[in-house]
Amino acid sequence: MKKLHRTEKLAMLTLIAIFLMSGAAEAAIHQIYPGNSIQQDGIDVAVNGDVVIVHPGIYYENIDFSGKAVVVRSLSGPFSCIIDAGGNGSVVTLDSGEGSGSVLRGFTLSNGSAQAGGGIYCGDNTSPLIYDCIVNQNAAVFGGGIFAGYGASPVIRSCNIAVNQADNYGGGICLEGSGVQTNPAGRPVITGCTISYNQCVNGSGGGVYSANNAALSIVSSEIQYNGAGDKAGGVYCSSHTVTIRTSWINDNHAQNGGAVYAEQTGFLEMINCEITDNTALGNYGGGINCHHADPRIVNCTIAGNRTQTYGGGILLYRSSAEVINSILWNNRAWQNQSEDINIHDNQSGLIIHYTDVEVIENLGGVVLNSYNNISADPEFANPASGDYGLTFGSPCRNLGTSDTGTYPFLPVDDIEGDARPQEGCHDMGADEYAVVIQPAGSMFSSRFRGEGGAH
Numbered sequence: 001m002k003k004l005h006r007t008e009k010l011a012m013l014t015l016i017a018i019f020l021m022s023g024a025a026e027a028a029i030h031q032i033y034p035g036n037s038i039q040q041d042g043i044d045v046a047v048n049g050d051v052v053i054v055h056p057g058i059y060y061e062n063i064d065f066s067g068k069a070v071v072v073r074s075l076s077g078p079f080s081c082i083i084d085a086g087g088n089g090s091v092v093t094l095d096s097g098e099g100s101g102s103v104l105r106g107f108t109l110s111n112g113s114a115q116a117g118g119g120i121y122c123g124d125n126t127s128p129l130i131y132d133c134i135v136n137q138n139a140a141v142f143g144g145g146i147f148a149g150y151g152a153s154p155v156i157r158s159c160n161i162a163v164n165q166a167d168n169y170g171g172g173i174c175l176e177g178s179g180v181q182t183n184p185a186g187r188p189v190i191t192g193c194t195i196s197y198n199q200c201v202n203g204s205g206g207g208v209y210s211a212n213n214a215a216l217s218i219v220s221s222e223i224q225y226n227g228a229g230d231k232a233g234g235v236y237c238s239s240h241t242v243t244i245r246t247s248w249i250n251d252n253h254a255q256n257g258g259a260v261y262a263e264q265t266g267f268l269e270m271i272n273c274e275i276t277d278n279t280a281l282g283n284y285g286g287g288i289n290c291h292h293a294d295p296r297i298v299n300c301t302i303a304g305n306r307t308q309t310y311g312g313g314i315l316l317y318r319s320s321a322e323v324i325n326s327i328l329w330n331n332r333a334w335q336n337q338s339e340d341i342n343i344h345d346n347q348s349g350l351i352i353h354y355t356d357v358e359v360i361e362n363l364g365g366v367v368l369n370s371y372n373n374i375s376a377d378p379e380f381a382n383p384a385s386g387d388y389g390l391t392f393g394s395p396c397r398n399l400g401t402s403d404t405g406t407y408p409f410l411p412v413d414d415i416e417g418d419a420r421p422q423e424g425c426h427d428m429g430a431d432e433y434a435v436v437i438q439p440a441g442s443m444f445s446s447r448f449r450g451e452g453g454a455h
């Protein structure tokens with residue numbers, strides 16, 4: 001190897017020094033211990049690119065990212081690191097245009113109380129990452145757990161949002177004009193989350209509320225046991241674009257729209273979802289209530305939902321639905337009679353193909369395009385315990401369509417992540433029955449829920 005001259009050595013050492021210094025400056029780490037303040041000792045002294053690491057403990061304070069692109073994370077996860085706002089204000093505020101470089105990870109956020117966003121307030125045009133957090137026991141008028149404002153596109157990933165309360169909108173999460181308003185591709189994303197036991201006392205959206213032309217994407221999430229005093233125990237949308245994929249919406253309750261209430265929504269698509277055992281305590285839509293909204297429902301299982309009068313499974317009021325490869329079974333309406341879909345007026349319509357449906361009540365719909373449907377007990381695995389997977393003998397096996405030319409939106413997997421199609425053809429409903437050949441030659445159904453489920 002050629003021996004370096006002294007000047008070359010100096011130049012190289014200088015380069016190494018600059019590299020080390022600049023590297024250190026870009027990612028300073030601020031360690032926070034119990035007795036410190038996450039805000040004063042961490043965020044306030046941090047600059048863009050820094051990391052604030054919070055050691056296990058309970059921190060009684062409110063924190064504000066103040067527009068900084070910093071990562072604020074716990075050392076060892078949300079169970080041992082709690083931020084408690086003491087009933088005074090939002091626990092966490094992001095209200096200075098924070099982008100995806102602002103990351104909150106691994107905290108339990110509790111005891112916030114605010115006008116909007118008891119747990120987390122995401123102001124206009126923010127797009128932070130909220131990751132691996134428990135948002136628990138917070139209260140607000142709008143968004144008991146989380147609020148996102150005009151043009152905001154937060155990513156909420158692997159969070160548990162539970163036992164929060166809102167007076168007016170969004171017991172768990174409230175999205176007001178979020179997403180597309182200022183960025184055509186912008187949308188809040190809720191992925192891998194559990195949203196449960198939240199309440200919206202007087203208004204709409206026990207789990208999630210999305211309105212004022214907001215966009216929203218919900219993926220691989222469970223929305224369960226939420227309640228609303230008015231519309232939508234699970235998800236309320238009066239929105240620009242809403243997609244819900246590979247998710248469970250079950251055991252929610254509201255006056256109207258036990259699981260979902262869609263109103264004046266530009267585009268609502270639900271794929272690989274189970275909408276089960278929800279209740280409308282008032283009149284309309286035990287499962288999904290559509291009011292001037294035109295949903296596309298693909299490979300969904302809608303079963304065991306209840307209402308007092310119209311639309312045990314789906315109510316269509318001045319709405320047209322497209323239902324493909326789905327199961328609608330044992331939904332109940334007036335006097336506990338079977339009624340899976342109610343086409344309520346002459347400005348509504350239904351396209352239903354390759355679906356197992358028990359009862360369609362048509363009160364004058366202008367379009368009823370029905371093709372290749374069946375009406376047979378789907379033989380769910382154990383609906384009494386909430387298991388709406390298919391059994392080996394189910395008539396829904398291999399009677400869906402796999403024609404991606406006619407139906408380009410068909411999913412390539414099921415609610416559990418099994419590949420579709422199995423046995424050469426899509427099944428009806430959210431679950432694809434997967435037959436796996438074991439080395440010993442035995443056969444069994446591989447039915448596993450995603451994270452933390454009972455399937």
Ligand SMILES: [Ca+2]
Binds near residue numbers: 421423424427
């Ligand atoms: Ca199949």
Ligand SMILES: [Ca+2]
Binds near residue numbers: 418431432433434447
């Ligand atoms: Ca499956």
